[in-house]
Structures are given as C-alpha cells and as structure tokens.
Amino acid sequence: MELGSSHLRTHVADFAGKEKGEMSIGDTVLDAASPPVASPEGDGDKQRVEEMDFFSVEKRCKARAPPLEELDHKKELAHSVNIGLHLQTGGTGGDESTVENGMPMSEEKEGKGEVVEIQSALARMNEENRLLREVLIRVAADYNALEMQIVQLSQQRRRHGHEIPQEDEAVERKSYNGRVPPIVPSRFIDLSPAGVAPTSGDEASYSSTDMGTPANGGVPSNNVEVLSTSYYRQKSVSSRIINPKIVTVDQGKQPGEVDAIGREDSARRESQGLSRSSITEQLPEATMRKARVSVRARSEAPMISDGCQWRKYGQKMAKGNPCPRAYYRCTMASGCPVRKQVQRCAEDRSILTTTYEGNHNHPLPPPAMAMASTTSAAASILLSGSMPSGDGLMGGNFLTRTLMPFSSGMASISASAPFPTVTLDLTHAPSSNHFQRALLPSVAAATAANFNVSLAGAAAPPQIFGKALYNQTNLPQHQPASFNDRVTAAITSDPNFTAAVAAAITSIIGGAATPSNAFGGP
DNA sequence: CGAATTTGACCAGCGC
DNA sequence: GCGCTGGTCAAATTCG
Numbered sequence: 001m002e003l004g005s006s007h008l009r010t011h012v013a014d015f016a017g018k019e020k021g022e023m024s025i026g027d028t029v030l031d032a033a034s035p036p037v038a039s040p041e042g043d044g045d046k047q048r049v050e051e052m053d054f055f056s057v058e059k060r061c062k063a064r065a066p067p068l069e070e071l072d073h074k075k076e077l078a079h080s081v082n083i084g085l086h087l088q089t090g091g092t093g094g095d096e097s098t099v100e101n102g103m104p105m106s107e108e109k110e111g112k113g114e115v116v117e118i119q120s121a122l123a124r125m126n127e128e129n130r131l132l133r134e135v136l137i138r139v140a141a142d143y144n145a146l147e148m149q150i151v152q153l154s155q156q157r158r159r160h161g162h163e164i165p166q167e168d169e170a171v172e173r174k175s176y177n178g179r180v181p182p183i184v185p186s187r188f189i190d191l192s193p194a195g196v197a198p199t200s201g202d203e204a205s206y207s208s209t210d211m212g213t214p215a216n217g218g219v220p221s222n223n224v225e226v227l228s229t230s231y232y233r234q235k236s237v238s239s240r241i242i243n244p245k246i247v248t249v250d251q252g253k254q255p256g257e258v259d260a261i262g263r264e265d266s267a268r269r270e271s272q273g274l275s276r277s278s279i280t281e282q283l284p285e286a287t288m289r290k291a292r293v294s295v296r297a298r299s300e301a302p303m304i305s306d307g308c309q310w311r312k313y314g315q316k317m318a319k320g321n322p323c324p325r326a327y328y329r330c331t332m333a334s335g336c337p338v339r340k341q342v343q344r345c346a347e348d349r350s351i352l353t354t355t356y357e358g359n360h361n362h363p364l365p366p367p368a369m370a371m372a373s374t375t376s377a378a379a380s381i382l383l384s385g386s387m388p389s390g391d392g393l394m395g396g397n398f399l400t401r402t403l404m405p406f407s408s409g410m411a412s413i414s415a416s417a418p419f420p421t422v423t424l425d426l427t428h429a430p431s432s433n434h435f436q437r438a439l440l441p442s443v444a445a446a447t448a449a450n451f452n453v454s455l456a457g458a459a460a461p462p463q464i465f466g467k468a469l470y471n472q473t474n475l476p477q478h479q480p481a482s483f484n485d486r487v488t489a490a491i492t493s494d495p496n497f498t499a500a501v502a503a504a505i506t507s508i509i510g511g512a513a514t515p516s517n518a519f520g521g522p
Numbered sequence: 523c524g525a526a527t528t529t530g531a532c533c534a535g536c537g538c
Numbered sequence: 539g540c541g542c543t544g545g546t547c548a549a550a551t552t553c554g
Contacts (some may be wrong), residue, residue: 312527314546327545341545 114239278453294355294423304354307368308332310340321346333362349428 001345297304303326310328318325323344330338338358362367 311525313548315528316544316546319543325544339545 292355292357292421294353294421295426296351296353296423297426298350299352300350301352302326303328305354306354307365308338308360318343323349330358330360332360332364332368336361348427355421 014508060274241345295304308330309332311331312328313328314327315324323345323346325341328340328342330336330340336358338356338360340357341353341355343353343355345353
C-alpha cells in the first residue's frame with residue numbers, strides 16, 4: 001500500500017508539472033521489468049540499472065533519439081556503401097580493393113549484389129519510415145480534429161443548457177446500495193449503448209465529452225465521458241432506429257431480447273410523441289451503470305498509476321482467487337463516481353487487473369485522460385457491438401472489426417459476465433503485423449498527444465519516438481529473445497507509458513468510428 | 523493531528 | 539427463505 005500511495009502522489013506531482021517522482025516511475029518499470037527477465041550478462045544489478053535508465057524520463061528522451069541517429073547512421077552507411085560502390089566500379093578504389101583482397105571478379109559481383117541488397121533494404125526501411133510518419137501525421141490530425149469536434153459539441157450543449165430531470169437522480173440514488181446515498185452528480189455512468197454506434201458522419205455526436213454543463217457544475221473541458229446522460233436521452237431513440245445493430249446489454253437478459261423490445265418501444269413511443277425523458281426512464285438501470293473496462297498489465301506495484309488519485313475504501317477476498325480484491329474510488333473531485341477494482345491474477349501474480357467503472361466528473365491530467373478515454377471508448381465498443389451470447393469479439397460492426405487485430409490477447413469483450421466488460425490485455429508482447437500496423441502509429445500519435453507532453457522536456461519529435469517503439473516491438477535481431485518481454489513489461493508498468501498505450505488503443509477505437517480517418521475502413 | 527488505510531459489518535442480488 | 543458472493547460503509551487503526 002505504501003508503494004501505491006507514493007505512486008499516486010508521484011502522479012499528482014507530475015500533473016502539477018513537477019519533475020518530482022520520476023525515479024519512482026523508473027523504479028516501477030524496473031520492478032516490473034526485472035523479475036521475468038534473465039539477465040543476459042548474468043549481472044543482475046547492472047541489468048536493472050540499464051533498464052531503469054532506458055525507461056526513466058531523461059533517458060527516455062535519449063532512448064527515443066537513437067532511432068533517428070540510427071537512421072542517419074544508416075543513411076551515412078548507405079552513402080558510404082555508395083562510395084565504396086563507386087570506388088569499386090570507378091576503377092582506382094575498386095582496383096585497390098580487388099588487389100588488396102585478391103578478390104576474384106565473381107566474388108566482387110557477389111559483394112556488389114549484397115551491397116545492392118542492403119541498399120534496397122535500406123530504401124525499403126526509409127520508405128516504411130516515411131509511410132509511418134505520414135500515418136502518424138494523419139492520425140494526429142484526426143485526433144485533433146475529433147478533439148475540436150468534441151469541444152464544439154460541448155460548447156453547443158452548454159449554450160442549449162441541458163438539464164437533468166430530478167426524477168433520474170431519484171432513480172440513481174435509490175439504486176445506491178440501499179443506503180443513504182451520497183449526493184453525486186446525476187451522470188453516474190454514461191457507458192450507454194446509445195452513446196456509441198456512430199453512424200457515418202455523426203460520430204462526433206456520439207463520442208461526446210462532457211465539458212462544463214450546468215448540471216455538473218461547469219466542469220472544465222478535459223473531462224472525459226462517453227456520453228452525457230442528457231445527450232444519451234436525446235440519442236437513445238433515434239440511434240436505436242437508425243442502427244438496428246445496436247444492442248442494449250442488460251444484466252440477466254439476452255441482449256437481442258432487450259434490443260428488440262427496446263427498439264420497438266422506442267419507436268412506438270416516439271411515434272406517440274412521448275417525451276424523451278419518459279422513454280429513457282424505462283431503460284434498464286443496469287445498462288446505465290454496469291459497463292466496465294478491465295485493463296490487464298504486468299506490474300509488481302500494488303496498483304497501476306493511471307494519472308488519477310484514488311482512495312481505497314474496501315478490500316475483499318474474491319471467490320476463486322487467493323489474492324484480495326481492492327476497491328478504490330476516485331478522489332480527484334468530491335463526488336466523482338468513478339471506481340476501480342484492483343486484483344492480481346490468480347494464475348500469474350505479476351499480472352494486475354484493474355477494472356474501471358464510471359466516468360469522471362472533473363478535469364483529468366493527460367495520462368488519466370488517456371486511460372479514461374480508453375475505458376470509455378472500450379466500453380463503447382462493448383455496448384455497440386452485437387453480442388448474441390457468450391464471450392469474445394462478435395458481431396460485424398465496424399468498431400469490433402477494428403478491434404480484431406487485438407483479439408489475440410489484446411482486447412476481448414465479455415457479455416456473459418454479470419457486467420458487460422471489455423478487457424484490454426497489455427500483458428502480451430505485441431508481435432503481429434496487425435499490431436504493428438494498426439497500433440504503432442497510434443502509439444506514436446498518443447505519445448505525441450500525451451506522453452511527450454506530460455513529460456515536460458521530452459523534445460524528441462513523435463515520429464522519432466514512434467520509430468523507436470517500432471524498433472522495440474520489432475525485436476531487433478541483435479536483442480536477446482527476452483527483450484520484447486522486457487519492453488512490454490516496462491511499457492505496461494510505467495504509468496505514463498501505459499497511458500500512452502491506452503490512448504493508442506483509444507485512438508484506434510475512436511479512429512474506427514471515423515471512416516475517413518487514417519486507418520480507413522476494414 | 524489530519525489523512526489514508528484496514529477491516530468487520532451490512533446490504534443487495536442471485537441461485538437453489 | 540436461506541446461503542453465498544460482491545460491493546460498500548464506517549469505525550478503528552496506522553501513517554506522515
């Protein structure tokens with residue numbers, strides 16, 4: 001618990017723009033990365049220091065830089081290769097070489113072929129690098145455009161001044177565990193199905209960010225929610241009609257069943273001219289509250305730092321797991337409804353499962369923004385997908401198809417659990433081409449948007465960082481086999497990097513909702 | 523001494 | 539109705 005709390009403070013300090021706590025970030029990375037790794041040199045201490053250096057903030061900048069240098073070096077190499085080629089073909093140098101080495105013409109040709117091969121490989125790499133940069137720029141631009149849309153939307157909403165009817169607060173408080181309910185903002189959970197399933201050209205309306213409505217006391221603009229309740233009410237009817245694939249996942253009911261009933265009722269009521277609030281009153285409360293997002297990551301720390309401030313309010317032994325489950329609530333603002341559960345995996349105790357529920361009603365620091373938007377977007381995926389039954393990625397909608405590259409362990413959806421849950425698994429080393437093609441540019445984009453910014457002084461351009469990560473996940477040939485695992489462990493245990501990866505996933509999820517974006521269609 | 527954590531008790535939901 | 543389980547509360551305890 002000590003470590004966890006200090007971790008939190010570290011993040012708060014980071015948020016305040018202080019340099020404090022960077023060592024603890026490194027320590028966490030170190031702790032998480034070290035245990036499963038056998039030191040190639042057999043010198044444990046040295047290895048640990050090296051890993052910490054690699055992911056510590058200052059060194060991270062340097063770690064990001066090498067790929068460019070490497071690239072430059074490769075360019076130089078290419079030049080030098082060309083020079084050598086010229087020398088060889090030119091006569092004097094070539095003659096010299098041939099004479100010195102006593103190389104026959106056939107071997108010279110062979111060497112020439114190798115050079116050409118290397119050249120073409122370099123050209124391919126350069127081209128690949130260029131493409132990655134282009135994708136990164138496009139993704140970053142799309143991200144900014146979406147952000148702008150969200151801001152505009154929120155401003156529009158503020159102008160129109162939506163209000164939450166009292167009756168819904170009553171419903172919510174009634175559900176509060178049968179006790180005297182705290183007065184919390186009425187948008188407790190906005191992981192509503194109507195908040196997702198965007199139709200083409202309307203995506204901004206669906207992935208709204210709540211920013212300072214009168215109802216929540218004018219919360220500033222970087223508050224993340226999938227959709228405000230009031231907006232959900234507006235959209236719930238029409239979206240059900242527009243998109244027949246939308247499924248309301250209700251606890252204890254088959255999704256299809258609810259969907260059919262809900263759609264029919266909605267349509268009928270709409271046709272009868274009933275008010276929206278009266279319609280949404282009928283929506284199952286569970287749908288409004290119970291969607292969850294679970295993040296699995298390797299970490300020795302008792303809790304993954306996600307940029308938010310949490311207070312533990314309970315601990316329980318859960319059935320089937322010898323590790324206790326800890327309950328936390330967000331304390332960054334009084335009355336913030338967000339809760340999370342933290343539990344170690346029974347099978348592999350180095351894996352920490354963090355389950356989020358709810359949406360923050362306050363501004364978030366960038367790392368927390370990334371995670372919050374990830375959880376929101378992932379929940380959106382869950383609730384928008386058609387899930388006839390059971391677990392897994394199902395349904396053929398655009399969003400879930402876009403998640404498919406991650407289906408091999410990266411992301412999964414469960415609708416059979418008591419609460420519909422999305423699990424983002426960050427414990428596996430990304431190795432597939434799918435991952436590299438789909439995620440890495442987004443990681444770079446997310447990095448540009450969050451990681452670099454949050455670590456003041458990280459001056460490396462995002463594309464450089466993207467390349468660095470690309471190199472890491474590509475497992476350079478000279479690296480030992482465990483390198484990827486170490487990188488993954490470090491990534492998933494570092495608070496800011498976790499946020500960056502989370503944002504990357506969000507970027508993909510969000511990007512999928514935008515047909516015109518950089519990732520295009522399926 | 524205030525804030526955070528721990529821990530036993532309480533409550534709701536669910537299955538039998 | 540009863541027991542089990544998950545989730546939450548709040549008094550007691552610990553910590554900085």
